[in-house]
Amino acid sequence: MGILPFTTAPSAPLGALVPLQVEVLGAEIPETVFAALGAAVILTLIGLSAFFSSSEIAMFSLASHRLDKLVEDGEPGAELVKQLKDDPHRLLVTILVGNNLVNIAMTSISTGLLALYVSQGQAVAISTFGITALVLLFGESAPKSYAVENTESWALTIARPLKLAEYVLLPLIVFFDYLTRQINRITGGGSAIETSYVTRDEIQDMIETGEREGVIEEDEREMLQRIFRFNNTIAKEVMTPRLDVTAIDAESTVEQAIETCVQSGHARIPVYEGSLDNVIGIVNIRDLVRDLNYGESADLDLDALIQPTLHVPESKNVDDLLREMRADRLRIAIVIDEFGTTEGIVSVEDMIEEIVGEILEGGEDEPIEIVDDDTLVAQGEVNIDAVNEALDIDLPEGEEFETIAGFIFNRAGRLVEAGESLSYDGVEITVESVENTRITAARVHRLSDTEANVEATAETDGGPGETE
Template sequence: MGISVLTAVAEASAYLYTVPIVGIELSKTGVTAIGILMILFLIVGSGFFSSSEIAMFSLGTHRIDPMVEQGLRGAKAIKSLKEDPHRLLVTILVGNNMVNITMSSISTTIVGFYFDPGTAVLVSSFGITSLVLIFGETAPKSYAVDNTELHARRVAPVLQFVEKLLWPLITLFHYVTQFVNKLTGGGPAIESSYLSRSEIREMIQTGEREGVLDEEERQMLQRTLRFNRTIAKEVMTPRLDMDAISADSSVEEAIAECVHSGHTRLPVYEGGLDNVIGVVNIRDLVRDAQYGGTDDVELQDLIEPTLHVPESKNVDDLLTEMRSERLHMVIVIDEFGTTEGLVTMEDLTEEIVGEILEGEEEHPIEFVNDDTVTVKGEVNIEEVNEALSIDLPEGEEFETIAGFIFNRAGRLVEEGESIEYEGIQIRVEQVENTRIMKARITRPEEGATLESEAEGGDDDHESDTNDA
């Protein structure tokens, strides 16, 4: 049907060169020359619209405002067009299709002067397709990819003019396509200018594979992405591991406690840990005790105020608040006001840069081999999942490996006990009192997993056979 229509067009157009135009009867050669010039002009138009699509939609929204602030030419036009990306896309597609269809019609007319209708259709189709593919698509789009920002600034004012020139047609298709999208359940993905977190993670992993990022850089970037989804409870030093000083202690006793614990700052409490009244710094203790020039220095005089924050507080907000208040330590409380633990500036820093180890301190995750690690009980499950590329679940009741083990066991566990989750073996290596201090985690080998699945399938088949 399509070829017969084009054939009819070719037959009818064969007589165009005898029709007077503005009082001048054009020859076949004259019509051909004009047609070739028009085709060249339309190929440029096709390249313009194709490259515009790549340039405008490859340019991230975060890069537009800086261009506007710098006063770069075309930046305001880009911002105006990108405010309605769906309409921008319709503008480009309408312009591109008008150019390509017109080009095809003109080429069919010209070729029809020299060939029979059927041959004219084939020659025109293959010829125009080749020209458009090379000069209207591939080359312009390649240029736009390499010069996204510059080309976007060049084409944006022209696209604004095209949008005004074809306003009725563009408006019609704009609303028609929106209606069709609603009927078909299409989403407004074109309007989501920013990258999602999953896309950024994939870019980071690709960067590591391509050698652009090393492993440490990748881990730091991934921790940064995870930072604003972390809460104080996940990074705090738990109550059981807290060292603290009674408000009734002397300065000398406080210094001894700081030295014994290995910390430069310790919380001070009255009556018990649920009533922390502040923090003392060993620097202040030593300075006033040894060089203060007085013998009646009391601990109460050296206590600095601190914050009490809920365990659900976002660490991104907490870091901002601690920097604003110039605090190095805050106390974490639960919904009942009971002290759950403490968070230091070092804890927050480690969430981004990784563990900062001192002296003989062990790394929280130690690789035994490629498939096995030993981890401290307080290590976050997400870190273990990332280290071993596994998928242990995280729940509201627990965030750590110790919490996961207790949740799966449903009771206190003893040293040497093992549990299994989807082929992942977890063995409790060290227990102190009721606390899990260390566990060994082994992920299943890929070959073993496939073999077990195959055996499971064979068993099911045998079972079905026996049942039959």
């Protein structure tokens, strides 16, 4: 549509309506009809702007797994949506070219219409701010909100019209597609600038947001976060340490093995030759009792009931270890250090507890007892990560230790006794109990600002050193 020169009365007051001669393609059109046509075109363009804006949100918010399910279910339009998303760069260029064309056209046409009644400067100003408001409300905000709420259904609805727009605008799309790829190549930017992705940190942030909004419960959030930590956990962090391992010598009788299992409360125990550094397998109390009571041979040896086990380094990733143990149908693996010395044992239950939390049996105590919002009592073998999460503090892990007991020994640099305390970065740790040389429990207290200042003053007056 072209607007040919028109005449106005130069002496007319600003904004006064005067007879106009409007020629479009050589035909004279009454002013009111011309204004009505222009308004209709602008409304149509606003609709197209809403279409392209909502298309961008719907197309790039539709998750790949959901799209695959829609295709599998044979939903109408799903195949076309997949075809469009298979070339996301072309899809984005199509949407951007269409959206910018209609928005610029709206501004140009509205400026021409307003120039019939006001000066050109006023027409430009009114058109700029007026069209901006219309586009923001009806071409961006409202349609994008609708697309977010109805991503799947809207993506299926607009797929065919969007494909049609690609055919109509093909020359422009090809041209700008090429230009954007070249610019991205020169500037070092990725060519797939529109690719939708999320990082692990973003997913964890979404989980925390979900808890704040009440969509996810606290225990669900904790479990999801433990799953994310699971593949970064090593065997040494989840194993039962050597000091707590109950095992039996290979020279023992079946009756002695059953008694050891019953007294320890374990269904499976390692069997060693000579010392715990030479574990040869595992025995199961179920096999021991069955073969003792129902076996064919009266003089049954323990050797016949020993099942093979797996020896893994302490740095073994538990994600990989769990997969191997499931494949080999093993319940217990032996953890060894770089010298081949037994460091401890790790069971399937130990690894599952990393995800679902501690599974207590019988008279077992909670590994972490919450005293108040700023204080807890933790068993010595509790991992530092668990203490940090419980109190929202930041105690560090070292290469030589992962537990709260290891942290205390590392900071003190010597054996400690019950009642001794040390401070670190606004946290006070007090040894609650010690068995022989082993720290069995510690109280961890997060200091308030006032307590931290008092502590800092006391250390300054008393000289250097963290232990008291």
